Amino acid sequence: MSLELAANQGTAPIADQVDDSPLAIRGMTVSYGQKPVVFSVDMTVTQGAMTAIVGPNGAGKSTLLKAALGIVKPLSGQSMIYGQSLKSQRHRIAYVPQRASVDWDFPTRVIDVVLMGLYRELGLLRRIRPRHHDKAMACLDRVGMTDFAERQIGQLSGGQQQRVFLARALAQEADLYLLDEPFAGVDAATEKAIISVLKGLRDEGKTVVAVHHDLSTVNEYFDRVFMINTRKIAEGSVAEAFTAANLEKTYGGRLVTGQIDQLDLAAG
Amino acid sequence: MLWEALFLQLGYNATLVTLGACFLGVAAGVTGTFLFLRKRALVSDAISHATLPGVALAFIVMVTFGGDGRHLIGLLLGSAASAGIGLLCVSWLTRYTRLAEDAAIGAVLSVFFGFGIVLLTIIQSMSAGRQAGLEGFLLGSTAGMLWSDAIVILIGGLATLALVLAFRRPMSLVAFDPEFAAANGMNVARIDLLIMGLAMAVTVVGLKIVGLILIVAMLIIPPVTARFWTDRTDHVSLISGIVGGVSGYVGAGLSASAPNVPTGPIIVLVSFALFCVALFFAPNRGVLAAVLRHFRFQHRVHMRQGLLALAQGQPIYEKLTLRLLQRAGLARPDGVATEAGRARAAKALRDEKRWEVVRADQAFEGAAALYDGLREIETVLTQDQITEIDHRIGGPAGVPT
Known part of the structure; x- marks a missing residue:
């Protein structure tokens, strides 16, 4: 499982030009058991844009993100953050895991979850001071959840849970935001709230990458798209990469032509 | 009698035991909280059973080299070593084989315990072994507790509490959201090992008073009880420490006030009584x-x-x-x-x-x-x-x- 390819040992510099792309992934291969979920994938995220990672279920979308962040150990490959090693740039990344990945009956309040975003600032022993508290409240305000600060997280609806996770990411004051299915199972009001926050981040010059399920909103929400089905299928601006041909390649027979026709695709 | 016990009027030994049990209860309650929140409560069962072969081997080694086989620190070091091996076995089996954690726990628990019992039988037949009294480690034996034993418990418990306090943030974070913790550069596997290692320390320290079979209860029942009363992580560990401390104190007092009543089991029953109160009467989460x-x-x-x-x-x-x-x-x-x-x-x-x-x-x-x-x-x-x-x-x- 954690065997590394001999050919990829060592820290050979990434060959292509990555300059200072917020996130550059090269030759990433991840497998659970003997079956690769992500195979030799390259990805170069554009600074200041919103990128959707799109692909069918089990295509390795989430795994690619997790491997890029070192949450899952890749078989081979590496990721560079702003042209430097992941380790030295972690403080510039905020990660929003899938909502379903945690136990929402955990004994903690909304405000405590947001304060987790300040972990780097607080360290092991520093006390939580009013200014930390204010910062967390400001983040909750950006996602419209201030009224819920003192609630136990189990009392939230799915959409509210997702907004709390986003507030925690905002508290990290990162430059690169990586979100795993932020719109999965949330109500329409939350979806609107989240997308407006994300667009706000982009307008501040931050970079946003989100695993995305809903093909019908790719056009409306995102600038760029990365299509994956174990291997990389396409990468580029929505206008040039989000085409019927690429969707066909990504989803194979899983999308009927009728579905593709309904999407508001760029001419291509 | 009971009042005298609770106000520490029953003599030197009873006082030592009561204070020791109270302190052990606090340490176990606070440490057990993180094990419980990480949903690893049962690992403590494997850890505690894995102490037995270490106790027995330490005794054999100390006797072989002509020392006193019952030297507490030696026995505790032995138990810690074998519990550590048991712990690593559980985490290795779960990580690198297809065994689920419950199966790994069951396997490690029974094999280590069985091995320990075999060693105890061998010790019985040794010339120095007859008066060893190592069976006392199974269910705890407080009758002959010494001042030095109490000091060992105190220092071990204090060190454990200090570590829990220092690492409470990363431990809560890993318990709630391991992926987020990993994305922040935390070594989740190492934090997990720390959580279990601290539980192991409490187990070893508590062998003398509660014994290895019942120490699990002191790690699990207090946090479960505390969870009924509050929705905040820090309060869970605080209340859990209080529940553990009260159980230890009252339990040891009760057992001292009547002849031939074992300490460990009474402590467990007292904490169970506190659990029942919480189960029925806690606001929001109570029945x-x-x-x-x-x-x-x-x-x-x-x-x-x-x-x-x-x-x-x-x-x-x-x-x-x-x-x-x-x-x-x-x-x-x-x-x-x-x-x-x-x-x-x-x-x-x-x-x-x-x-x-x-x-x-x-x-x-x-x-x-x-x-x-x-x-x-x-x-x-x-x-x-x-x-x-x-x-x-x-x-x-x-x-x-």
Whole structure:
């Protein structure tokens, strides 16, 4: 499982030009058991844009993100953050895991979850001071959840849970935001709230990458798209990469032509 | 006798045991919290059973080299070593084989314990072994507790508490959201090992008082009890420490006040009593609160249905509904609505129509999401909005409220 390819040992510099792309992934291969979920994938995220990672279920979308962040150990490959090693740039990344990945009956309040975003600032022993508290409240305000600060997280609806996770990411004051299915199972009001926050981040010059399920909103929400089905299928601006041909390649027979026709695709 | 025990008037040994047990309870409660929150409570069972071969081997080694086989620090070091090996076995089996954690725990627990029992039998047959009294480590034996034993417990417990306090943030974070923790550069596997290692330290320290079979209860019951009373991580560990400390103190006192009553089992029973109090009487999460909530909800449903039936002139057959309406003065015993009942029924019907409008109109999406058939429409919409909806429905505007 954690065997590394001999050919990829060592820290050979990434060959292509990555300059200072917020996130550059090269030759990433991840497998659970003997079956690769992500195979030799390259990805170069554009600074200041919103990128959707799109692909069918089990295509390795989430795994690619997790491997890029070192949450899952890749078989081979590496990721560079702003042209430097992941380790030295972690403080510039905020990660929003899938909502379903945690136990929402955990004994903690909304405000405590947001304060987790300040972990780097607080360290092991520093006390939580009013200014930390204010910062967390400001983040909750950006996602419209201030009224819920003192609630136990189990009392939230799915959409509210997702907004709390986003507030925690905002508290990290990162430059690169990586979100795993932020719109999965949330109500329409939350979806609107989240997308407006994300667009706000982009307008501040931050970079946003989100695993995305809903093909019908790719056009409306995102600038760029990365299509994956174990291997990389396409990468580029929505206008040039989000085409019927690429969707066909990504989803194979899983999308009927009728579905593709309904999407508001760029001419291509 | 009991009062004397609780006020530490029963002599030197009883006082040492009571204070030691109290302190052990605090350390176990606080440490066990993180094991419980990480959903690894059962790992402590494997750890504690894995101490036995270490105790026995340490005894054999110390006797072989001509020392005192019962030297407590030597025995505890031995138990820590074998518990550590057991712990690594569990985490290795779960990580690198297809065995699930429960199976790994079962395997490690039984094999180590069995091996320990074999070693104990061998010790029985050794010339120096007859008076060893190592069986005392199975269920704890406090009769011959010395000042030095108490000091070992105190120092071990204090060190454990200090580590828990220092690492409470990363441990809570890993327990709640390991992926987020990993994305922040935390070594999740190492934090997990720390959580389990601290539980191991408590286990080793507690061998003398509670014994290896029952120490699990001191790690698990207090946090489970504390969870009933609060929804905050820091409060869970605080209350858990208090529950553990009180159980240790009262349990040791009880056992000292009567002849031949074992200490460990009584401590466990006391903490179980505290657990039962929490289980039934805790607000929100307690059984009683849940039952009350259910009945209150049921009554609201019946009232609503009854009012709608009255409004539409339908007969009411449900006895509970009738009783509730009567008690509220909304219906007569024969099921006919009173003056007040007619007014409330009309309002209920009106609200039903208002909700229909709200749920059909995209503009009210946020409010519609809150519809559950029971909620008063005034708690969701402003008076202006309601007036506007009434305008759309038409009919008499002045519905009595």
